[in-house]
Amino acid sequence: MDRPITASPVLGGTPPGKPRPLHSGFVRATHWINALAILIMVTSGWRIYDASPLFEAVFFPKGITLGGWLGGALQWHFAGMWLLVGNGLAYVAHGFASGHFRRDFLPLRPREILHDMIAALKFRLPHVAGRYNAVQRLLYVGVLGLGVLVVLSGLAIWKPVQLQLLTAVFGGYEGGRLVHFAAMAGIVGFVVVHLALVALVPKTLPTMIIGRELHLGRAREVKP
C-alpha cells in the first residue's frame, strides 16, 4: 500500500499545468443540488407515507420529516421533484456526453467487485483519489438505477390515469407505491453507506466541495 507512486491517474488524465479537479465543477454542483433534493424528497416523502403507512411497523417520527402536515409535505414533495428531476437529467446528460459514466463507472466486472468487496470488508481497500474501486462503481451505478426507479415509480403513482401504462409496469397503483417505497429505502441505504465512508475517509469531502484535496495552503504540486 505504501509503495512509491508512479503518476496516479486522475479522472481522464492530468493535463500539464493546472491539475484537473478530482470532480469537475459540474459534477460538484449537481452532487450538492441532488443532495438537497434527496433530503427534501425523502423527508417530505416520509411525512406523506405516515398519512397512510404501507407497513404497520414502519412509521417515521414527525421530528425527522419535512412539511409539518400532509398538505405541507405534499407541497415540498411536488416542488422538490422539479429540482430532483431537472438536476438529475442535467447530470445524466452530462455523464453520458462527457464520458464521465463510461470512464469512471465502467467496467463492472463481477470478479473485481467480489475482490474489492472482500478487501473493503477487511478494511484493506485503500482509497485512491480520482479512481473508483469496483465496489464504488457498483454502488454509484446502483444508486443511479434506484434514482431512475424512484422517479418512474413516483410518476406512476402521481399519475396512475394519465400514465397508466407506466403504472401497469409496476403492477398498478398499489404496486407502484411499494416500488416507490423500496427505491427510497435503497437510496437511504446508499446514503448511510456513502456518509459512513466519507466519515472513514474524510479527505473525500473537500474534493466534492472544492474539487481537490485540502492541503492547508501549502504547495501541493509534487516537484519532480
Add this chain to the structure above:
Amino acid sequence: MRTLFSGPRPSLRDHKPNVQLAERRLFLRGGLSIGALSLLSGCDLTDNEQVDSVLTAISRLNDRAQAALFSRTTLAPTYTAADITPNFPFNAYYAESKLRPVDGEHWKLELAGRIADKKPWTLADLRTLPQESQITRHICVEGWSAIGQWSGVPFRTFLERIGADTKAAYIGFTCADDYRTSIDMATALHPQTIIALDYAGAPLPDRYGYPIKLRIPTKLGFKNPKQILAMTVTNDYPGGYWEDQGYNWFSGS
C-alpha cells in the same frame, strides 16, 4: 489488481497531521450544518412565510403542468365486480360518527353562475337522465386506494342539459357538511365524471354521500364532493376546504 490501488501522494504523507486536523474540522463543521438544517426543517421551513409563498407558487405551476398532462379522452382503468374493495372506507374531514345525513325527499341541487337554466334539480329529476356505471379506483391524497362501483348521470350530459357555459374555467361545489371543492372544466366534461346516485347498484348510502356525489376517477378522492347542495359555474377561482389549506388544487390522477 493491486496496481490499481496506488498509495497516497507523497505530499499528502508529509502533511498528514495537518491534513487530519483540517479534515476533522471540516467534518465537525459539516455535522454542525446538518444539525442546523434539521432544526430549520423542524420549525422555520414549515412556518416561514416566504418559503410558504414559494411552495404555493410551485403548486400553482403544478396545477398548470397537470392540466397540460390531462387528456380529455384517456380513461381511468376500470375493474371487475370481483375487484371491488369490501367495506369501502368512509372519508371526510370529520369522523364518521359526526356524519349528518341529508333528507333526500326535500333535497334539491341548486345551480348558480354561468348556467342558462338554473331551475333546481330533485333526485327524481336526475333519475330521468341517462345513467352510466363504472368500477374505478378511488385514490386518496393520503396514499391509500380502494375500488368501488358508482352509477349515475354523466356530468357532461347534465352540464349540456342545464346550458352551462362549458367555456368557463371552474365549477365549484358546496356540500351539506360545509365541505367545498372545485374542479376545472376539462375534468368536468371528461366521459367518466359522473353525478353518482348509486353505489354498488343501490342508492348512495349516507356514508358515501347521499343524495349525490360527484365521482371523478381522474382526480384524488378529496376532489370528489359528497352531499352536494349547490354548484356554480364560474371564471373566479372558487378554491375549496382542503385547497385553501394547501392541498394542490388540480390534484389529478
